Amino acid sequence: MSNENIFYPHVSVDCVVFGFDGEKLKVILIERTINEQNELYNDKKLPGSLIFNEEDLDVSANRVLTELTGLKNIYLSQFRTFGSPDRTKNPRDVLWLENTTKLKIGRIITTGYVAMVKIDRKLQFNSDTTTAKWHDVAEVAKMSLAFDHNEIIQWGLKHIRNQVEIQPHLLFELLPTKFTISQLRTLYDVINQVKSDVRNFQKKVAQMPYVVALDELEKGVPHRAARLYRYKK
Amino acid sequence: MSNENIFYPHVSVDCVVFGFDGEKLKVILIERTINEQNELYNDKKLPGSLIFNEEDLDVSANRVLTELTGLKNIYLSQFRTFGSPDRTKNPRDVLWLENTTKLKIGRIITTGYVAMVKIDRKLQFNSDTTTAKWHDVAEVAKMSLAFDHNEIIQWGLKHIRNQVEIQPHLLFELLPTKFTISQLRTLYDVINQVKSDVRNFQKKVAQMPYVVALDELEKGVPHRAARLYRYKK
DNA sequence: GCAAAAGTGTTTCTACTACACCCATGG
DNA sequence: CCATGGGTGTAGTAGAAACACTTTTGC
Incomplete structure (x- = not known):
């Protein structure tokens, strides 16, 4: 050398x-x-x-x-x-x-x-x-x-x-502690460069044990308020 | 600094x-x-x-x-x-x-x-x-x-x-030019740390257009000779 | 004729896709 | 009352998984 x-x-x-x-x-x-x-x-x-x-x-x-x-x-x-x-x-x-x-x-x-x-x-x-x-x-x-x-x-x-x-699970690093399923879906779509079906995505989330629904809704939106969720362990 | x-x-x-x-x-x-x-x-x-x-x-x-x-x-x-x-x-x-x-x-x-x-x-x-x-x-x-x-x-x-x-496709980088489906399966299993079902694997290979069967069999094996295949483009 | 690996189909289950309407809220 | 996005169910399809017996060959 x-x-x-x-x-x-x-x-x-x-x-x-x-x-x-x-x-x-x-x-x-x-x-x-x-x-x-x-x-x-x-x-x-x-x-x-x-x-x-x-x-x-x-x-x-x-x-x-x-x-x-x-x-x-x-x-x-x-x-x-x-x-x-x-x-x-x-x-x-x-x-x-x-x-x-x-x-x-x-x-x-x-x-x-x-x-x-x-x-x-x-x-x-x-x-x-x-x-x-x-x-x-x-x-x-x-x-x-x-x-x-x-x-x-x-x-x-x-x-x-x-x-x-x-x-x-890494997706939740990018979301606020409390988030709506729309936010999760938009993020998922942006990252994966796809356009997910709303209903199918709801089903997918429902099968994620680590995404839990809160007794709480969005506030101050000019339309029906979405339910909030959080990521659990 | x-x-x-x-x-x-x-x-x-x-x-x-x-x-x-x-x-x-x-x-x-x-x-x-x-x-x-x-x-x-x-x-x-x-x-x-x-x-x-x-x-x-x-x-x-x-x-x-x-x-x-x-x-x-x-x-x-x-x-x-x-x-x-x-x-x-x-x-x-x-x-x-x-x-x-x-x-x-x-x-x-x-x-x-x-x-x-x-x-x-x-x-x-x-x-x-x-x-x-x-x-x-x-x-x-x-x-x-x-x-x-x-x-x-x-x-x-x-x-x-x-x-x-x-x-x-990268699997074929590791195989000889002519190979048997067993070799491909063994390689697949070693890499993915699984144990594939023989029949299901045959079906999977049959659906790979880039794996083509040759009119040729293994030689010198102490059991039924396997068909040889090659990877095409 | 026996040991050793090759080769072959059917059924079940699961996961993904497509698709349309009513609901709640703010303005 | 209307515009905006939230939320919901069913049917069809495609891919993965489970599973046992017959064939060919060398020795």
């Missing part, structure tokens, strides 16, 4: 955090401002950062997510590592990296993590320069994000679609 | 190559010899190595697999990255790394790839010190491999189980 070919890349984690607003799938992005020849340029990126020495990847993902969004105790699941040498070749990204890290960055290999959280959780920031916000996943797909973050989000989506198929 | 915490780990790839001998699931391992205080110690590891500068992860996995096993043009699929700081803490592994790489190794983050190949492909080596051999996956689980390679294999197994469920 010839040593001159061995490289020491940087390693980072990126978190793709999904939410659901009752209608559409959302993802958390961080605002990024780049000073390019005294022109300020704004765009968005995933919450992510370089890992620390002696820090496990999973631990790093949790730390970074908390630092950049304020979210704590989130279950993050690793889905893929992105290692193309081209992913840090865009001059704008290189500039931003050098400004924020004060390091000479050659190459970054990043590991993607997904999380599914209730959208009503407050996003907080530990620095004034960081702003984390929810964005429509569909809108984001049309935007140009930092690095290869568009691609990372698509892989993340693919991952949660697979995960939800194996563990339907 | 404080720079003193930023680390430059090494990055490697490890390939979990599965095969099937008609009865059991197999995996390729490389013999490793460690000179510990003039005592030679032998154990086994996955084919894997550090990536090169400006080399994409996928490309690296292919290069490493060819270098260590002689296998070319294999479809490798990334499944997970292993980044625990403890994975390179075993003194025996550290010793081996320093002897073979001539580098001072602190930490290695490795990305796992799986492949499924026909077991009759010849394994060749580009150096006398490297020996790649097929091993029973079940036997390997009881052995103590280098680094966290036992764990990597388990994740790889999990990955191919998921993959095969989504794309049953």
